[in-house]
Amino acid sequence: MNKYDAFLIKYAEIGIKGKNRHVFEEALVRQIRIALRPCEGRFAVIRTYGRVFVEAHTDYDFEEVTGALSHVFGIWGICPVAVHELMPIGELRKAAAAFMAEEYPEGKFTFKVKTRRMNKEYPMDSPQISAELGNAVLEACPGLSVDVHTPEHVLNVEIREKIYLYAHVIPGPGGLPVGVGGKCMLLLSGGIDSPVAGYMIAKRGVRIDAVYFNAPPYTSERALQKVIDLAKEISVYTGPIRLHNINFTEIQLYIYEKCPHDELTIIMRRYMMRIAERLAKEAGCLGLITGESIGQVASQTLAALAVTNEVCTLPVFRPLIGFDKEEIIQVSKKIGTFETSILPYEDCCTIFVAKHPVTKPRAEVIRTHEHNLDESIEEMVDRAIAADEIIEVSSSRVVRPEPEQE
Numbered sequence: 232m233n234k235y236d237a238f239l240i241k242y243a244e245i246g247i248k249g250k251n252r253h254v255f256e257e258a259l260v261r262q263i264r265i266a267l268r269p270c271e272g273r274f275a276v277i278r279t280y281g282r283v284f285v286e287a288h289t290d291y292d293f294e295e296v297t298g299a300l301s302h303v304f305g306i307w308g309i310c311p312v313a314v315h316e317l318m319p320i321g322e323l324r325k326a327a328a329a330f331m332a333e334e335y336p337e338g339k340f341t342f343k344v345k346t347r348r349m350n351k352e353y354p355m356d357s358p359q360i361s362a363e364l365g366n367a368v369l370e371a372c373p374g375l376s377v378d379v380h381t382p383e384h385v386l387n388v389e390i391r392e393k394i395y396l397y398a399h400v401i402p403g404p405g406g407l408p409v410g411v412g413g414k415c416m417l418l419l420s421g422g423i424d425s426p427v428a429g430y431m432i433a434k435r436g437v438r439i440d441a442v443y444f445n446a447p448p449y450t451s452e453r454a455l456q457k458v459i460d461l462a463k464e465i466s467v468y469t470g471p472i473r474l475h476n477i478n479f480t481e482i483q484l485y486i487y488e489k490c491p492h493d494e495l496t497i498i499m500r501r502y503m504m505r506i507a508e509r510l511a512k513e514a515g516c517l518g519l520i521t522g523e524s525i526g527q528v529a530s531q532t533l534a535a536l537a538v539t540n541e542v543c544t545l546p547v548f549r550p551l552i553g554f555d556k557e558e559i560i561q562v563s564k565k566i567g568t569f570e571t572s573i574l575p576y577e578d579c580c581t582i583f584v585a586k587h588p589v590t591k592p593r594a595e596v597i598r599t600h601e602h603n604l605d606e607s608i609e610e611m612v613d614r615a616i617a618a619d620e621i622i623e624v625s626s627s628r629v630v631r632p633e634p635e636q637e
């Protein structure tokens with residue numbers, strides 16, 4: 232049997248008072264259930280007494296479960312809890328002493344007992360219970376001493392219809408539960424930046440859909456697989472992601488044929504944004520997300536960003552805008568996408584790049600050159616959107632549509 236019967240989920244309560252509270256808690260419960268799906272064992276996630284508990288109904292793997300929970304945005308801390316039936320103080324003394332002896336088997340440190348007695352039937356008040364249990368722990372654990380003001384550890388005791396004991400807090404990722412903030416469409420390439428950008432926006436409670444622009448046969452099946460893998464890696468945090476795989480080849484070749492080559496990247500980026508926005512609106516997304524950062528490459532100078540931006544009516548969120556590459560790399564290592572991102576598969580942006588792309592594009596000039604595309608571009612965009620391959624990605628599985636029969 233596992234030592235802990237349940238996990239008390241702690242979340243930062245600032246800003247979630249009143250009406251928001253149940254929205255926040257429901258989203259948190261939903262995201263916790265999704266995160267626990269791949270875990271061995273059966274669990275109940277319940278809201279009770281204004282808090283969220285994960286109860287284990289079978290044996291489980293402690294590392295697996297706490298690992299899954301520590302990826303759920305909105306969780307500030309995870310407290311493993313031992314749950315007991317109500318018992319007289321004599322027995323509770325033994326249970327508390329045994330619990331602390333196991334929690335902190337060695338070392339010298341200070342502690343205190345903090346009791347909350349919600350069940351007023353229990354025949355002692357909170358300070359009396361704390362004093363009794365403090366003494367019992369002191370007798371059983373010779374390395375411990377009491378410090379009621381600045382203890383290193385706290386044994387929490389809650390007396391309700393059962394008795395709850397917990398003394399550890401495993402840190403969660405913070406943020407807000409995914410789903411409380413609506414949904415956005417992430418432009419997900421195979422690079423380092425866009426997965427980090429998606430992670431950052433999801434951390435603020437936003438659900439993520441994603442779109443990848445693919446240029447077969449110039450880009451390979453493995454480049455697509457890399458993007459699916461990245462989506463899978465961030466879905467550990469964001470929950471399931473619906474990934475739109477858009478075939479961009481025809482559009483790219485057409486731009487290549489009709490437009491000045493030093494403007495290719497910028498015009499291509501404008502078409503990516505236009506298509507992403509159409510998909511976003513169809514899916515009910517309230518904004519787009521990119522991994523752009525000022526000055527990182529020619530297509531991300533302020534002038535280029537402005538020209539790219541002008542084709543969108545939805546807001547475009549660029550959470551990495553002020554980050555250096557090194558800072559972005561640090562986050563990508565922390566969230567576990569870096570190793571996949573640096574795999575050397577080509578991206579559609581890199582196949583037709585000009586040697587000297589414009590760094591100060593002017594919107595009027597770009598618009599004029601885009602008129603060269605007037606004859607066919609709308610149909611091409613419609614065709615690309617009609618051929619959208621939707622891949623459902625979650626941390627435990629990837630579902631791709633069956634390939635069409637020739």
Ligand code: ATP
Pocket residue numbers: 417418419420421422423424425426442443444445503520521522523527528530531578579580
């Ligand atoms: P990343 O590391 O995310 O690939 P990058 O530094 O390579 O970014 P660009 O290639 O200029 O930068 O792309 C800027 C942003 O445009 C990316 O962060 C991503 O949001 C989006 N993007 C670029 N290429 C694609 C693509 N093939 N599919 C989807 N989105 C893309």
Ligand code: MG
Pocket residue numbers: 420421422578580
């Ligand atoms: Mg890229």
